[in-house]
Amino acid sequence: MSPGENLDPIPDCFILQPPVFHPVIPYVTTIFGGLHAGKMVMLQGVVPLRAHRFQVDFQCGCSLYPQPDIAIHFNPRFHTTKPHVICNTLHSGRWQREARWPGVALQRGASFLILFLFGNEEVKVSVNGRHFLHYRYRLPLSRVDTLGIFGDILVKAVGFLNISPFVEGSREYPTGYPFLLQSPRLQVPCSRALPQGLWPGQVIIVRGLVLQEPKEFTLSLRDEASRTPVMLRASFTDRTLAWVSPWGFKKLISAPFLFYPQRFFEVLLLCQEGGLKLALNGQPLGSTNLDQQTLERLREVRISGSIQLYCVHY
Template sequence: MSPGETLDPVPDSFILQPPVFHPVIPYVTTIFGGLHAGKMVMLQGVVPLRAHRFQVDFQCGCSLRPQPDIAIHFNPRFHTTKPHVICNTLLSGRWQREARWPGLALQRGAGFLILFLFGNEEVKVSVDGRHFLHYRYRIPLSRVDTLGIFGDILVKAVGFLNISPFLLQSPRLQVPCSRALPRGLWPGQVIIVRGLVLQEPKEFALSLRDEAARAPVTLRASFTDRTLAWVSPWGRKKLISAPFLFHPQRFFEVLLLCQEGALKLALNGQAVGTTSLDQQTLERLRELQIRGSIQLYCVHY
């Protein structure tokens, strides 16, 4: 297996682009490859206690002037007598006939997980696992290449995925998960693990095991005492003095970078620590194990 090769071919087509954590609002980003049927955008965050409104726009470009067409304008409004959601389309500078949904499935002060699932003719929107609305396209989906988020919203994570049932139910991503490392680890090699923490988590652990089935190094996150630690084969813990970045029903990304005599750790894009391992030990590692209260989306080698 050569450097940069992927252990599991499934996640490459599942994760369309890296997730974004805690973006500053207003937030505008390119959607890699644009939108097409079969894509899904996940938005996780919190509605502020004094929120008036926010909007999620799927745009045809990112220019300020002239204003780009907006294929899908998703606009929850909390400040009215009866909170509701407006969906609309902006075409050539003019808003079209709006569609309104009462019974807003979002609440001030509460967290949420919104899924936008793009089909051939319409987008379906679910909130916290329940279908909320569907909106028929008035502009071809193929024109959409930009996501914009504006207004009164705190965003924790944005994810871009495919929605193939095969990928969502792939047995190769079931936890506990094991992957072979036929050549061990060498300087410059990167391991990336992405997933979602379950609702009532207890522990998450990532272990690197040698040919004798020992684990010279284990990264363990304990949700009970909110600690992150390197654990030796003899059970000794070396606490990592960094913010605890694993939270229930929130996405995460673990990155391990192998350097000569060490492994560097980054969580959600933030470097948080290093553990020393001699080069011979790194080269003898033959297995990656992942277990705990998570749902796996991606394992890259």
């Protein structure tokens, strides 16, 4: 990309950001693209043994003064006679009527995984894979653009995720595959074994950052004989995305080219009977045909190209 070249505008829903590892608390960060229905934020960490309370705030801005509105205030409290969780909204400097949930699904000294799933009218919160509460919005979700984490909490990782694009109308927690955060910057090229091949319902997730002067990105699926029945290739030279077979057959994917220098991406491949479906940054982009025997014989997923790699999960 030349210094003066302008990038095509990208809709907010396509702008992703990488996971954050071991942030220093208090921690405040911008949510790229803001919040919208179908987006998720995940926290992994530990509650200190002597924790009193902590809070996770989804804010409308990040100013120190005046204090920004807080659309969703999630506040576990451990130091009271009966530990509980408070949710509330701060609007124009005033707290609204608080909502209280008795009992805390979090424990002092224990690790946790909290998932915030944002729907059209409410946020659902799960703790360690189990639904805990839901809180109805009192301010428009579209105003939220900042995440703040404060108090007695040790955070190992923060992830910004999209709901599975392969389930029409889905607004539930992802059950087909877990979202697990891994250490940043995996070595490229990267190879991962598929000991049992692929089966219907399995999803391969790849997240990364495109380098400043990229050439190509490839995701290859190899069988026991090290053949590549199918490859997904993004060419930055001619800005095309295509399925490529070992016989030289190239099937262009008719969709906007959403790989941009120094921007983050998420590729999902869903295995189903008869082939693979592709989604990029949460948007379904079509499929390619593979018979079931070929899918079951796949033994390796390999990622290479002009990227920094943050996550490979299946």
